[in-house]
Amino acid sequence: MFERLRQSLALRLALQYALIFACVTAVLFSVLYWQLAEALESREREAVERRAETLAIAYEIGGVPTLRAELGRESSPEVRSHFVRVVGPGGETLFASVPPDWIETQVQRMPLPEGWGVTALREIRTVRVPQNAARDYAIASRPLPDGSLMQVGRSADSRAVLLAPVRRAFAGIGTGALVVSVAVGTLLAWRATRPLRAVSQTARRIVETGDLGARVPGPEGSGELAVLVRQINTLLEKNSAHVRVLRDTLDNLAHDLRTPLTRLRGTAELAIQDGGDPAEARDALADCINESDRVLHLLETLLDISAAEAGALKLDRDPLDVRTVVERAADLYREVAEVKGIAVAMEQPEAPVEASADAIRLGQAVNNLVDNALKYTPAGGRVKLTVRRDAGTVELTVSDTGPGIPVAEREAVFRRLYRGDSSRSQRGLGLGLSLVKAIVEAHGGTVTVGDAAEGGARFVVRLPA
Numbered sequence: 001m002f003e004r005l006r007q008s009l010a011l012r013l014a015l016q017y018a019l020i021f022a023c024v025t026a027v028l029f030s031v032l033y034w035q036l037a038e039a040l041e042s043r044e045r046e047a048v049e050r051r052a053e054t055l056a057i058a059y060e061i062g063g064v065p066t067l068r069a070e071l072g073r074e075s076s077p078e079v080r081s082h083f084v085r086v087v088g089p090g091g092e093t094l095f096a097s098v099p100p101d102w103i104e105t106q107v108q109r110m111p112l113p114e115g116w117g118v119t120a121l122r123e124i125r126t127v128r129v130p131q132n133a134a135r136d137y138a139i140a141s142r143p144l145p146d147g148s149l150m151q152v153g154r155s156a157d158s159r160a161v162l163l164a165p166v167r168r169a170f171a172g173i174g175t176g177a178l179v180v181s182v183a184v185g186t187l188l189a190w191r192a193t194r195p196l197r198a199v200s201q202t203a204r205r206i207v208e209t210g211d212l213g214a215r216v217p218g219p220e221g222s223g224e225l226a227v228l229v230r231q232i233n234t235l236l237e238k239n240s241a242h243v244r245v246l247r248d249t250l251d252n253l254a255h256d257l258r259t260p261l262t263r264l265r266g267t268a269e270l271a272i273q274d275g276g277d278p279a280e281a282r283d284a285l286a287d288c289i290n291e292s293d294r295v296l297h298l299l300e301t302l303l304d305i306s307a308a309e310a311g312a313l314k315l316d317r318d319p320l321d322v323r324t325v326v327e328r329a330a331d332l333y334r335e336v337a338e339v340k341g342i343a344v345a346m347e348q349p350e351a352p353v354e355a356s357a358d359a360i361r362l363g364q365a366v367n368n369l370v371d372n373a374l375k376y377t378p379a380g381g382r383v384k385l386t387v388r389r390d391a392g393t394v395e396l397t398v399s400d401t402g403p404g405i406p407v408a409e410r411e412a413v414f415r416r417l418y419r420g421d422s423s424r425s426q427r428g429l430g431l432g433l434s435l436v437k438a439i440v441e442a443h444g445g446t447v448t449v450g451d452a453a454e455g456g457a458r459f460v461v462r463l464p465a
Helices: 002-006 009-073 158-192 194-209 224-271 278-309 322-340 359-376 432-442
Strands: 082-087 093-097 103-111 119-127 137-143 149-155 318-321 343-347 354-357 382-390 393-400 446-451 457-464
Touching (some): 009 158, 322 354, 354 359, 359 382, 432 457
Antiparallel strands (some): 137 149
């Protein structure tokens, strides 16, 4: 428990803020204390200097008698607390008026002449003006015309009377305020860091239970912690979606590989049977090669998609007329279209439509779109390829008159190995549109799908011009 409390972020924050509060308060008090002490000292010094000026004038008028008479007329306790002394040019004391509390009496034992056998006690009385307590004593000196020096002093007692209680009050109140600030600061910091503890608990739950659906219960509002919690939940949602896609991909991959590998194994077993027909064996080996090529093509396509999504797909980009890529795709699939009774039309401007692209990779993407359109367009239908320049981009459109793609599946069709309900009966790997999306995005473009004017699907590729 103590170790957990010691590691608590809330307690550490509270202690740090309390330390800052204590330091700032101590500095403020020191400044105020110094200013108060300076003000008191200045006031005492000015009062003593005015007193010294008055007594100096009295001494100049009539000497020591006038000075004594001046002091005799002033009988207030404040005046009687002044120390007054006149020192002659030779250092002798011409006059002195010392308050009783300034006189220090020392008792000394003095031996008497030899033979008396006893000692006597004597008192030595000295004026006590501590040199190490300048703030407690205000001293002023005035030179006199006859070469003498007038000295006037007064016990200020500002530390004992005023400043000492201020220090005690600050120590008591400051200690109480520090304790309260630590307690309140810990409570507020504990409440403020609640979202962070929720993040930690959610992460621990995901690690311990594998529950990818766990989310952080976050505060409402637009504060930093609320934004952080929402971003973490978004990250968890995306990771969960990626994991689901990965699982679906592995399931689909296992399903799609099982059939060709099973067929490959069966064909190979048939080819190696003893006494078999050599012609049948050759046909079986040819089937093995075809199935091997299909599996290799599947794996190579998956590697290309992964490389493109990771930004590692190598592109030999050069200025390319996109019209040429579209014409090559149309020529490549024209015979297939004629066999199925599908018309292939092109619509493109007479002027070149250039984009910085890899001719082979972009042709691969366009070929997949045309192949996909021909695959799902019934006999007597039409596939249309359009190229145009639009607002600084090159727009390439492939539309068909097939059944189209339901709205609910339009995002899913670009996932790896996804096969919609309408495509289960068609031969394919389920990677064509995933590869198109990966190649287009590797070029810095986008690909979307919607409804064509004739009712089929309409794929739109936009590339930077």
